[in-house]
Amino acid sequence: MTYQHPKFLVAVDCVIFGYQDADLKLLLHHRDIEPAKGQWSLMGGFVSDGESVEDAAMRVLYQTTGLTNIYLEQVAAFSAVDRDPGARVISIALVALIRIDEHDRELVRKNGAHWRSVNEVPKLIFDHNEIVEKGLETLQKRASNELAGRELLPEHFTFGQLRSLYEAIFQRTFDPGNFRKKVLSLNVIERLDIKNTKESKKGAYYHRFKDQNESNDPERIFKIHLKG
Amino acid sequence: MTYQHPKFLVAVDCVIFGYQDADLKLLLHHRDIEPAKGQWSLMGGFVSDGESVEDAAMRVLYQTTGLTNIYLEQVAAFSAVDRDPGARVISIALVALIRIDEHDRELVRKNGAHWRSVNEVPKLIFDHNEIVEKGLETLQKRASNELAGRELLPEHFTFGQLRSLYEAIFQRTFDPGNFRKKVLSLNVIERLDIKNTKESKKGAYYHRFKDQNESNDPERIFKIHLKG
DNA sequence: CCAAAAGTGTTGCTTGTACACCCATGT
């Protein structure tokens, strides 16, 4: 051992967002270990040897949703000395965005996990409510700097669906016309020749995200300040 | 012990920015422990029991600069398994902004520390160059979302000095007139009746940051996109 | 026919950007 210093348990807590029924969802489960066993908690786990924080988060995600290749972003480190009454644990929070229709429902069920609307997050253990707050902020920042949704929407989506997603993320409404124009100006989605006729009488064209390469993004600053 | 899991050394690495001679500076020192002893490194240390990550960073700052009450912001966790050849160390990076004229030069000297321009950062140990990059990004984001400089400039400063600071942070020039108007519109600084006559023939009014309370900030989005 | 979402257009306003231009003064 080269260094003589105290060591710590290091955990990852995943703020896993999905989107369904025009509502931003958060994956929560009943914690299965003491302390606070049975209470609502974020999906989390401890970092293992030979594993980076991101590796650990991906492992947790795979174990709980069956998904790989997930978009992950660090939120922050939470390290208050008494944040976990069971032991001194330093936790790195990460936010993950997943397509809710692709996850393994059986796995989620086995984990005692449930999707809950971000508007109805129950009291969570420790500082997890605070982590959710910060995680949502991180998502909002991301969604203002670029057009988010690739990881949350199905392959094909209408403008209405994209707008609903943004309304869920920012917890407010956007003017349909202005939102459309703003998104189009970013030049990152393209229209298909198929129409969705389920969600409106007239029918709305499906769109899809362009490939990373062809979506020429010259400093795309989104700056969503559209009012309802 | 409640949990059975591997434990890790947790470090803090501080990206300490100061500002002097129209140049953004970074505090570096010669590492005094093996491995990589003597090489350039960020100011850092290990988290102790009973100490949060922020506590540890403040301790490191105090030990190296003698300063307390420093603005601190988390950058990210760096946790690649082999990032430190001496041992498995998970490091939380934080960015700190200090007024360079207030630090304890003697302390800094004892630490073998030196201020280096961010434009001339040498090869650092481990992943510290990457940490500096991320730290600068964090500073830039902060400086675009609000008027930064409280912690970097002296009490009284001219528009020229503030603009120079921003030019150092963003590594580009700003139009003097437009910069002035933009900053004034934020309504967070006030003019004093004293003039600085050293840096220009005409003399420039000193300004200072208003108190947090009286600087009514209605969603101040800075959005520095001024061209040279 | 009516409601409701899709999609387009118009207009006023705010803000960014590029300048021109005067001011004060040390050299």
Added chain:
DNA sequence: ACATGGGTGTACAAGCAACACTTTTGG
């Protein structure tokens, strides 16, 4: 007198925001 940074003003462009209006079709 002139070069230099300070400070103000102007004019155009771009983007935001509010909202009118037309299209389409299921009920």
